Amino acid sequence: MNESDYNGLVERLARSPLAPKELASVREYLAQNPERTVDWELECELDRILRGLPDAPLSSNFTARVLSQVQRTEEKERTERRRHVLSRVVGWLGSPAHAWQMGVAMLMLTVGLVVHHQYRMVNRSLLAHNVAAVSDLTAGKNLQLWQDFRCIYYIAKLPEASPAEDDDLLNALKD
């Protein structure tokens, strides 16, 4: 073994213990270079001390403290974000131009809702009226009446008539 190999093994010693074969190589090298023995011993001793260094003291509830701190940090960030959004909204509304625009938008929305509501009410009323008109016709016994939409239309315009008169009218329309 040459010096370079020896230095390589000394470097390896810093990471992990040497294998018996490697120690044998070191032994041979030191037998030929006894002046390196003290240095080798110092390296081994230092390695032993560094490996034997105790773990740093650590509280048993370290993890709980970390999780607690993380939770508090998250809550604080959420509060800050809400505050930031609120202050931006208030700032935006506080501006006179934005307040005027918001007012107009609200007014238009209200008018739109009212118009839509009225439309639905009128539509519903008209539908009810038409349903009532059709339901009057169901009093008639002649089923042929329902096959001709023209008949239904004209009969709906006539004043209330007896079933006999309706039959006469139907026959007349057929002709």
Added chain:
Amino acid sequence: MAAAQDPDARLMLRVKRGDVAAFEELVEKYKQPVINMIYRTLPDATEAEDLAQNVFIQVYKSAHRYKASAKFSTWLFTIARNLCLNEIRRRSRHPAESLDLPHPEHEHEPKRQFEDVRQAGPDTQLLRGELEGKVDEAIRALPENQRIAILLCRQEDVAYEEICEILGCSLSATKSLIHRARETLKLRLKPYLRTGWWNDAQS
């Protein structure tokens, strides 16, 4: 190990999606290695633990930026190193504050609970304590990068390439840092290092 095969990277990707249980698992696994690295930088156990806590909080807050392009441990120890360096620089600019005053941010935290792990007899404990004290002192006296390099070197599952990434140096520069750190420690600890045993052991 490729980042994709790193189980810790997969856990961290779960943390990125908001999985607190995955984060807790990572804290449990790495809390001791992280504080082992920090403890021999800051002189006080309480401050070292506070800094270790900040490391993990920083990990959680940076989860949305995490990419599994390297091992999770590399990323973690890089954060720990950066926070250590920031703290050292902060101390060099500001005088020391009292360690007895409670930090206002930590008033609501559960109190620390330390276990008593001493088991050796008083004499052995005294000798061991003295040697450990000298070793700690010698390590703290090392330049920052040498200290971090040698402390990371202690952890067998941290490869040289990872140490390079954490320190931001080349492989040869990293090995040089470790070598110089060891030479300095050998010099400082020589009175405590046993010699003359090698030939006895071989005979």
